[in-house]
Amino acid sequence: MSVEPSSTSTAPSAAAFADRHIGARADAVETMLKAVGYDSLDGLVDMAVPAAIRQNFPLVLDPAKSEEETLAALRRIAGRNKTAVQMIGQGYYGTHTPPVILRNVVEDPAWYTAYTPYQPEISQGRLEALLNFQTMVQDLTALPIANASLLDEATAVAEAVLLMRRSNKSKGNAAVVLDSELFPQTIAVVKGRAKALGFDVIVADLGNGLPDGELAGVVLQQPGASGVVRDQSSLIADAKERGALVTVAADLLAMTLITPPGEQGADIAVGSVQRFGVPLFYGGPHAAYMAVRKGLERSLPGRLVGVSKDSAGTPAYRLALQTREQHIRREKATSNICTAQALLAIVASMYAVYHGPAGLTAIARRAHDSARSLATALKTAGVELLHESFFDTVTARVPGRAAGVIAAAEAKGINLRRIDADTVGISADETTTPAVIADVAAVFGAAPAESAEGFDLPAGLLRTSEFMTHPVFSSYRSETQMLRYLRRLSDRDLALDRTMIPLGSCTMKLNATAEMQAMTWPEFASIHPFAPDSQTEGWRELIADLEEKLAVITGYDTVSIQPNAGSQGELAGLLAIRGYHHSRGDVQRNVCLIPASAHGTNAASAVLAGMKVVVVATAADGAIDHADLRAKIDANRGNLAAIMITYPSTHGVFDDDVRDVCEAVHEAGGQVYIDGANLNALVGLAQPGEFGGDVSHLNLHKTFCIPHGGGGPGVGPVAAKAHLAPFMPGDAATWTGGEDIPVSASRFGSAGVLPISWAYVSLMGGEGLTSATKHALLAANYVAARLNEYFPVLYTGKGGLVAHECILDLRELTARTGVTAEDVAKRLVDYGFHAPTLSFPVAGTLMVEPTESEDLGEMDRFIDAMIAIRAEIDQVAAGDFTLEASPLRNAPHTAVVVAANEWDRDYPREQAAFPLRSLRMDKYFPPVGRIDGAAGDRNLVCSCPPIEDFEN
Numbered sequence: 001m002s003v004e005p006s007s008t009s010t011a012p013s014a015a016a017f018a019d020r021h022i023g024a025r026a027d028a029v030e031t032m033l034k035a036v037g038y039d040s041l042d043g044l045v046d047m048a049v050p051a052a053i054r055q056n057f058p059l060v061l062d063p064a065k066s067e068e069e070t071l072a073a074l075r076r077i078a079g080r081n082k083t084a085v086q087m088i089g090q091g092y093y094g095t096h097t098p099p100v101i102l103r104n105v106v107e108d109p110a111w112y113t114a115y116t117p118y119q120p121e122i123s124q125g126r127l128e129a130l131l132n133f134q135t136m137v138q139d140l141t142a143l144p145i146a147n148a149s150l151l152d153e154a155t156a157v158a159e160a161v162l163l164m165r166r167s168n169k170s171k172g173n174a175a176v177v178l179d180s181e182l183f184p185q186t187i188a189v190v191k192g193r194a195k196a197l198g199f200d201v202i203v204a205d206l207g208n209g210l211p212d213g214e215l216a217g218v219v220l221q222q223p224g225a226s227g228v229v230r231d232q233s234s235l236i237a238d239a240k241e242r243g244a245l246v247t248v249a250a251d252l253l254a255m256t257l258i259t260p261p262g263e264q265g266a267d268i269a270v271g272s273v274q275r276f277g278v279p280l281f282y283g284g285p286h287a288a289y290m291a292v293r294k295g296l297e298r299s300l301p302g303r304l305v306g307v308s309k310d311s312a313g314t315p316a317y318r319l320a321l322q323t324r325e326q327h328i329r330r331e332k333a334t335s336n337i338c339t340a341q342a343l344l345a346i347v348a349s350m351y352a353v354y355h356g357p358a359g360l361t362a363i364a365r366r367a368h369d370s371a372r373s374l375a376t377a378l379k380t381a382g383v384e385l386l387h388e389s390f391f392d393t394v395t396a397r398v399p400g401r402a403a404g405v406i407a408a409a410e411a412k413g414i415n416l417r418r419i420d421a422d423t424v425g426i427s428a429d430e431t432t433t434p435a436v437i438a439d440v441a442a443v444f445g446a447a448p449a450e451s452a453e454g455f456d457l458p459a460g461l462l463r464t465s466e467f468m469t470h471p472v473f474s475s476y477r478s479e480t481q482m483l484r485y486l487r488r489l490s491d492r493d494l495a496l497d498r499t500m501i502p503l504g505s506c507t508m509k510l511n512a513t514a515e516m517q518a519m520t521w522p523e524f525a526s527i528h529p530f531a532p533d534s535q536t537e538g539w540r541e542l543i544a545d546l547e548e549k550l551a552v553i554t555g556y557d558t559v560s561i562q563p564n565a566g567s568q569g570e571l572a573g574l575l576a577i578r579g580y581h582h583s584r585g586d587v588q589r590n591v592c593l594i595p596a597s598a599h600g601t602n603a604a605s606a607v608l609a610g611m612k613v614v615v616v617a618t619a620a621d622g623a624i625d626h627a628d629l630r631a632k633i634d635a636n637r638g639n640l641a642a643i644m645i646t647y648p649s650t651h652g653v654f655d656d657d658v659r660d661v662c663e664a665v666h667e668a669g670g671q672v673y674i675d676g677a678n679l680n681a682l683v684g685l686a687q688p689g690e691f692g693g694d695v696s697h698l699n700l701h702k703t704f705c706i707p708h709g710g711g712g713p714g715v716g717p718v719a720a721k722a723h724l725a726p727f728m729p730g731d732a733a734t735w736t737g738g739e740d741i742p743v744s745a746s747r748f749g750s751a752g753v754l755p756i757s758w759a760y761v762s763l764m765g766g767e768g769l770t771s772a773t774k775h776a777l778l779a780a781n782y783v784a785a786r787l788n789e790y791f792p793v794l795y796t797g798k799g800g801l802v803a804h805e806c807i808l809d810l811r812e813l814t815a816r817t818g819v820t821a822e823d824v825a826k827r828l829v830d831y832g833f834h835a836p837t838l839s840f841p842v843a844g845t846l847m848v849e850p851t852e853s854e855d856l857g858e859m860d861r862f863i864d865a866m867i868a869i870r871a872e873i874d875q876v877a878a879g880d881f882t883l884e885a886s887p888l889r890n891a892p893h894t895a896v897v898v899a900a901n902e903w904d905r906d907y908p909r910e911q912a913a914f915p916l917r918s919l920r921m922d923k924y925f926p927p928v929g930r931i932d933g934a935a936g937d938r939n940l941v942c943s944c945p946p947i948e949d950f951e952n
């Protein structure tokens with residue numbers, strides 16, 4: 001073997017990674033182009049993308065790096081962060097992620113590449129994990145119904161405040177009271193929401209009782225931000241006596257030891273589950289929870305997993321009720337939450353499954369004992385403590401010495417919380433060792449305590465009720481059992497590691513392993529969001545660099561990656577528009593125009609930003625109805641705040657006249673919000689900031705390769721022109737009430753997953769990203785061209801082309817044969833596919849987005865399946881079998897059904913299970929048949945059912 005002298009070897013070819021990311025090889029591109037009727041990719045792109053919006057310069061970023069170079073760059077950046085023992089607390093704590101969960105959930109594509117479980121038959125594994133999450137939350141809070149999940153503790157409290165106001169309508173616009181013991185970032189986020197919606201929030205020390213006056217709701221925290229643990233039952237009773245609803249932000253680990261909110265009389269409990277095995281990640285992603293008392297379940301925001309039955313009567317899980325609330329209720333939606341933090345909720349639930357009730361209690365006790373031992377040492381040394389009753393957080397008064405104490409601790413590699421010049425907070429957790437406690441004691445001038453004395457939790461507040469008694473929380477104690485449980489669940493599901501997920505609007509593209517690797521490195525994962533800037537230089541370099549590149553890509557002047565989902569980016573962008581109008585004295589500008597076809601979060605976000613939604617009609621060709629747009633602009637001229645448009649539209653088409661739409665709105669004094677969820681059709685070819693947008697959000701969990709995680713994490717950066725820069729989201733921890741309203745608990749939102757997008761941009765470079773866009777357009781047009789004669793493509797633009805996705809119209813077939821889009825979606829499961837987007841944005845259709853990452857073979861496999869399904873529809877039309885007895889209506893077919901001794905269907909078993917020869921080697925059998933959603937909604941069961949239910 002000869003080795004080239006290194007001086008002549010070049011870095012791996014710049015195109016190398018792009019060629020891995022993009023599925024189609026050169027010969028496949030030829031084949032696809034031919035099918036669409038073009039002889040060059042650029043020819044197709046020039047026809048598809050309107051000249052009026054094309055950027056006339058190449059996207060220039062740093063040249064593409066190889067995987068090795070990118071990982072080396074990430075290592076250099078990570079090296080600029082400093083790990084430390086994190087005792088700052090304030091909602092973020094050290095935790096051990098059990099390695100079996102780290103590797104087999106967080107780092108396992110079977111879990112992290114899964115989509116949101118809207119198709120329950122292929123999602124039973126993650127639905128079970130999420131149901132475990134709900135059951136764990138219900139038990140620990142002692143409230144009967146919990147969701148799965150919310151974005152972070154601060155926004156969860158904001159959602160709870162809105163829920164209390166909605167459920168307490170008789171109170172009109174009465175104030176909501178927040179205890180001053182809430183974390184500062186929580187208070188800031190709630191005040192920001194209240195500012196947009198125009199209601200009063202009072203912050204008061206409720207240790208002295210409730211303030212006078214009408215109250216709609218009260219929010220307490222247990223334990224308080226100062227660490228204090230108080231009996232809140234009489235305060236809660238007082239509040240309820242006065243007609244207020246009560247929310248408690250509760251630390252679930254502490255709830256293993258102290259009386260939970262449900263038993264104290266609270267209506268709602270919310271909080272973060274970060275310390276259940278989810279790394280600190282410099283502030284996120286972490287899952288939050290919300291649990292409510294009976295009677296409030298139908299106004300619960302976020303997703304709710306429920307139990308129903310499948311076609312054979314077997315218990316089966318699916319998302320219940322308000323699953324797609326924003327899509328159904330739109331401007332009447334009560335929350336804009338869509339993508340939440342499913343993967344992190346799954347991590348937390350598995351942490352609970354692995355440790356069980358006794359294990360969690362022992363972890364809580366250890367944290368409590370560490371804090372008690374520190375308190376004993378400090379008290380012995382004469383240091384004044386703020387509270388004798390605490391869980392994990394000791395607050396010490398050191399007049400004038402806080403800075404010195406904190407610096408001394410930092411010198412020992414320990415971060416403490418500076419509350420003010422005289423006060424220091426120290427939070428213990430499951431990772432705290434006696435040596436650390438001794439070091440902390442020493443910086444206060446105290447000797448370590450021999451043993452912890454006193455500082456017991458109040459006797460009346462000790463938890464006596466059982467929790468997590470369901471067998472799932474006591475069945476997986478050994479690592480072998482746990483490993484197999486994780487594998488068993490993920491094997492029930494279809495994720496991107498097994499099949500194309502052709503979901504329109506969701507851009508399920510490759511999540512490359514090299515992109516994923518850095519996020520769990522300790523130099524990224526173990527950094528506390530409030531660590532001193534000197535320890536986070538790497539993080540801030542990576543974030544600033546990513547923000548700058550996203551600005552270059554989108555043509556905007558400023559970007560904030562704070563919003564931790566697309567919906568939150570929408571809210572941030574609309575709040576920026578609101579702030580801008582207010583700064584100019586245009587406080588009456590509150591009308592937001594939204595096309596009828598918009599994603600449901602658009603309308604919900606507009607309402608949360610304090611705006612009034614006016615719907616603009618869609619024309620027959622799928623574009624905005626211009627006559628209606630003009631009429632709506634004229635009718636609202638003086639009050640027009642904004643238009644929200646999605647580009648290319650949710651119909652999968654580049655509208656030719658988007659510049660005219662933007663100009664008409666600008667001319668009337670409105671701002672233009674361009675929903676950038678479809679940016680995968682634009683990167684390198686056109687820039688929303690250039691063709692008329694004032695502000696956009698992007699979805700890094702779509703276009704920029706952050707995996708969907710079964711429904712989150714997400715990152716929804718908000719990008720804006722310079723005039724909106726003063727209104728970009730500020731840092732909740734230091735916010736002073738200005739127009740820079742924060743939208744997430746932590747400054748950089750879901751920072752932990754940003755290395756993924758950063759790596760993607762680094763690996764692709766400007767040329768690679770542009771090439772990806774072109775190949776995404778080609779792939780969608782190939783699928784459209786091949787399937788059009790079987791399932792007509794509903795909307796097309798110039799040259800009969802679509803953008804990056806296409807809508808297949810089944811309505812005529814449905815009218816003729818009764819076979820629905822849902823039947824086709826479920827039948828695809830028998831062919832081993834995840835269904836496309838079902839009935840959005842047009843009922844009775846399927847929306848397909850192949851993305852650039854799928855290769856021709858996989859697209860053909862999908863097309864073959866669709867053609868075979870069309871033949872089955874024709875069999876229904878021809879009377880070969882009735883609709884009711886067809887393989888379509890009876891799909892998907894489980895192994896149990898196919899292998900049963902009895903078979904009385906009008907089609908053979910082989911057609912049921914192996915409709916194509918190619919399925920023989922790699923057959924996926926769904927664990928359950930078609931699920932009856934309506935039955936589950938009528939009889940709502942949202943916690944783990946007893947095991948016996950699954951017998952027979």
Ligand SMILES: *Cc1c(COP(=O)(O)O)cnc(C)c1O
Pocket residue numbers: 337338339505506565566567568599601602646650675677678699714716
């Ligand atoms: C996905 C999507 C959103 C919402 O993003 P989330 O991260 O789920 O909140 C908004 N608009 C469009 C067009 C989308 O496709």
